Amino acid sequence: MLTIIVKRRLDVFGKTKSRSTKIKLISLISHANLKVGYMKYWLIVRTIKWKKMVKNYKEMAAGLENSVAELGKLMPETMRGFSSLGTAAKKSGALDVKTKELIATAIAVAVRCDGCIASHTKAAEKNGASRDEILEMLSMAIYMGGGPSLVYAAEALTAFDQFSDKD
Secondary structure: OHHHHHHHHHHHHHHOOOHHHHHHHHHHHHHHHHHHOHHHHHHHHHHOOOOOOOOOHHHHHHHHHHHHHHHHHHOHHHHHHHHHHHHHHHOOOOOOHHHHHHHHHHHHHHHOOHHHHHHHHHHHHHOOOOHHHHHHHHHHHHHHHHHHHHHHHHHHHHHHHHHHOOO
16 A cells, blocks of 8 residues: 555656655655555665756855945944955955965865855956866865865856856
């Protein structure tokens, strides 16, 4: 009985577009199959294919700029202080701005911050970073951050490619 329910739910799963519906169905499948046995649960979940979700970093950066502007209105002193910190840190010195943005992107990857990836890959591209420089920086970020940084390195490369696309 439970296997039939799960099979029917899987048939519906492939046709639904709603992420929340998919999550509910996975929850139902998990619950039903825990009673049937772990192996069936594992096999069913392994057969579910997710569409690759690609984030739009251009939209994310624009949205972040709007959100930060709103915070500037709500917390002007804090945001002025943060802005001063950013201006001082990005000032060209022994390291140029491009190198500093590459460092910031590597840190964004290591700490897994999507908004930071959007902001700093945009700035790195604007300041002349090449795709090869991005890849070399991502190698260091992965080395320092391990597996989780590998996932976010792929996201940072996607972000850079979106910003460097000259549509």
